[in-house]
């Protein structure tokens with residue numbers, strides 16, 4: 001049996017931050033299979049967030065290919081890249097990035113605004129959002145609350161619901177457990193894996209913490225997948 005195409009494939013990518021910082025990153029090859037969970041470890045400043053930004057298409061490499069669901073996003077216009085990201089990727093940021101004045105429901109539905117196919121998959125989106133909230137252990141009636149009125153742990157669950165709604169095939173998570181204590185970290189990963197396993201969603205998560213590795217199909221390290229160069233200003 002032939003393996004399905006990877007959901008994510010990076011080939012011979014190079015990127016250099018403009019300006020005086022002089023940080024450059026080269027990644028020969030990384031692929032994430034459909035349904036696979038991968039933990040990306042690396043020390044502070046090793047370029048993990050830069051790497052995730054290249055995958056999300058918010059920055060463009062100087063050379064190389066970034067294939068998302070078989071589409072090389074480096075060949076697309078900015079608008080077309082935004083569309084691929086909205087359709088294919090659920091993103092969980094370190095600081096959650098919730099809209100402060102929006103309700104929980106507004107926040108969860110946000111990615112569907114820019115992604116018609118994802119919105120269609122979500123069916124009745126408000127019902128789906130409420131299901132996700134209850135699956136993620138948020139209290140009933142939370143959807144009308146202001147997102148920032150919630151506890152940090154609850155805000156994080158809202159960020160996860162926003163990433164999962166409409167079942168994007170790839171979830172990218174940038175140190176989503178860094179604001180949590182050890183018990184909450186375990187509970188958070190339980191919830192995340194429950195959802196990604198149910199829908200055969202691929203997960204690429206960044207962390208500093210190698211202890212999380214046993215929960216993932218594969219662990220990769222920045223120093224093994226990338227060459228980085230820091231040039232003094």
Ligand SMILES: Nc1ncnc2c1ncn2[C@@H]1O[C@H](COP(=O)(O)OP(=O)(O)OP(=O)(O)O)[C@@H](O)[C@H]1O
Nearest residue numbers: 017018021023042043044045046047048049050051
């Ligand atoms: N917006 C930016 N503009 C210019 N240089 C940047 C920018 N973001 C990151 N860099 C450079 O890229 C380097 C790598 O940063 P990056 O945030 O990708 O690392 P990281 O591994 O995610 O770090 P951390 O674990 O501390 O979040 C930084 O040292 C900095 O020099």
